[in-house]
Amino acid sequence: MIELENVAYSYGGGELLTDISLGLAPATFHFLTGPSGAGKSTLLKLCYGALRPTGGHVRLFDRDVTQMDRDAVAISRRRIGVVHQDCQFLDHLSVAENIALPLAVSGQDSADERANLRELLGWVGLTGRADALPPELSGGERQRAALARAVIMSPDVILADEPTGNVDWEMSQRLLQLLVELNRMGKTILIATHDLSLIRAAKQQVQARVLRISKRRLQLAGTDL
Amino acid sequence: MVLKGLMTSDAAADRVVPPSGYTARLTMFSAATMAFLAVFALALSLSAGRVAQEWGEALARSSTLRISAAPEELSAQTAAALRVLETTPGVEEARPLSAEEQQALLEPWFGPDLPVDTLPMPQLIDIVETPEGYDSDGLRLRLSAEVPGAVLDDHTRWRRPLVAAASRLRLLGWVSIGLIAAATGAMITLAANAALAANAKVITVLRLVGATDAYIAGAFVRRFTLRTLGGAALGTALAIGAILVLPDAGEAGGFLAGIGFQGWHWILPLVVPPLAALVALYATQAAAQRVLKELT
Structure with missing residues (x-):
């Protein structure tokens, strides 16, 4: 579904990532780890076409990103749910409207979809917060709302960038549980995190591949994790 | 779209x-x-x-003949001019202005009490043209021969700048x-x-x-x-x-x-x-x- 082949990415004259090859097969679970500034977020952005590689190839659903225009990338992104650490909401819209935003932009704002939205709000435990504005939410609520928005289009792949960065242990376990559930539904999950305890907790529940970015390159993490 | x-x-x-x-x-x-x-x-x-169209049309179809002559010759020259105009192709109507009408023309400048009859006033003849118009050069030639005191003003001189403006x-x-x-x-x-x-x-x-x-x-x-x-x-x-x-x-x-x-x-x-x-x-x-x- 998402495939990176010998990808390099340079910015401001320096190379951030070198010779990265990665394939995200259906229903697989991956962690991407590494120190702060190693390039985890950059790699995730390459995976959903927000950045274009300066070398190698990124293929989204068998199409080379460099051959796609902005609209084609945007349409491909409807099959990829993205959860950011800072959530990226539109603060003037309610939680429900933010979660439904992918439906609105893809013209799928039907009655059925609204029913799914209510179900989804219940799944992430935000039924009572549907009309609240994003700034009124706690950190955990924001992350759950971001996850709900990422999955509302029933994407094939979910990419999460430090999804538990701003929440306590209990909430991070709850978010992890939601992501594991999604994986069991057949979704491919890639989580960028430096939270090793989260990785250990996940490995007790799913078979997860742990990748590490070190010295601009991607490698399989050791078995100590 | x-x-x-x-x-x-x-x-x-x-x-x-x-x-x-x-x-x-x-x-x-x-x-x-x-x-x-x-x-x-x-x-x-x-x-x-x-306005340009109205002025153009109105002025294009009207002209004025001014006859300046000694008071005793004015009536004869006016009659001669009218005869010339009656036989000029392109002239639909020619009408001498009355003393009251001439006074009305001068009223904006001199007021209503101007004794026109005591002044050496020229006689004005209002000419209305047919849509085809007349030959102004030919008319001027005829007038110069038969009515020496007549001056034809076909309004061209001041019509053009007005319409242009x-x-x-x-x-x-x-x-x-x-x-x-x-x-x-x-x-x-x-x-x-x-x-x-x-x-x-x-x-x-x-x-x-x-x-x-x-x-x-x-x-x-x-x-x-x-x-x-x-x-x-x-x-x-x-x-x-x-x-x-x-x-x-x-x-x-x-x-x-x-x-x-x-x-x-x-x-x-x-x-x-x-x-x-x-x-x-x-x-x-x-x-x-x-x-x-x-x-x-």
Whole structure:
């Protein structure tokens, strides 16, 4: 579904990532780890076409990103749910409207979809917060709302960038549980995190591949994790 | 396709751009002002065109024969001139002005009590031409032979600059309308650029969730177009109201009394709001495409 082949990415004259090859097969679970500034977020952005590689190839659903225009990338992104650490909401819209935003932009704002939205709000435990504005939410609520928005289009792949960065242990376990559930539904999950305890907790529940970015390159993490 | 997208109601798309009262009011005010000016420029241009045509037609079909002679010869020369005019092809009617009519012509300058009969006044003959007109050079030759004191004034001398001035005024009106449209486009572009730059985060979020450029641009284009349409409609209504209440200067007002719309011309100001909206649509779309490309 998402495939990176010998990808390099340079910015401001320096190379951030070198010779990265990665394939995200259906229903697989991956962690991407590494120190702060190693390039985890950059790699995730390459995976959903927000950045274009300066070398190698990124293929989204068998199409080379460099051959796609902005609209084609945007349409491909409807099959990829993205959860950011800072959530990226539109603060003037309610939680429900933010979660439904992918439906609105893809013209799928039907009655059925609204029913799914209510179900989804219940799944992430935000039924009572549907009309609240994003700034009124706690950190955990924001992350759950971001996850709900990422999955509302029933994407094939979910990419999460430090999804538990701003929440306590209990909430991070709850978010992890939601992501594991999604994986069991057949979704491919890639989580960028430096939270090793989260990785250990996940490995007790799913078979997860742990990748590490070190010295601009991607490698399989050791078995100590 | 653009218009279809504009007319299609998409409440969700409209709501993705945060409301901005200040920018909205400024855009509406600018659109209203520009529409107000455009309607006046239109009225000016149409009036000038109408006046140019009326003056041209009226003066083209009339001329004056002035007979200056000693009082004892004036009647004979007038009769001779009338005979010449009666046999001149292209002259529909020739009529000597009465003493009262000549006095009325001088009244604006000398007042109503002027004793015309005691003054050595020339006799004026009002000539109305047929649509084909007469040969003025031929008539002058005949008059010089038969009525030595006659001077033919076919109004050409002062008709041309008047008609030219009215035509220039009409052109100036149309140029003004063009400039107003261009200025409206420039203002909307600036406002749209500012709104797009201020909403960079909104654009980032929309792209993150899979919005195409057309969807993002559409949200801004719809908003600016509808604001402009509303503002221009208000400005047009005010301008029409102002024209309707312009004081009637009557015939003495000449050109000034003619500023406004007549007949089917009243439809033309109604074109101003949709035209302004069209300018806004294309200006915002161009701005959005440029900014979205830069934000890649």
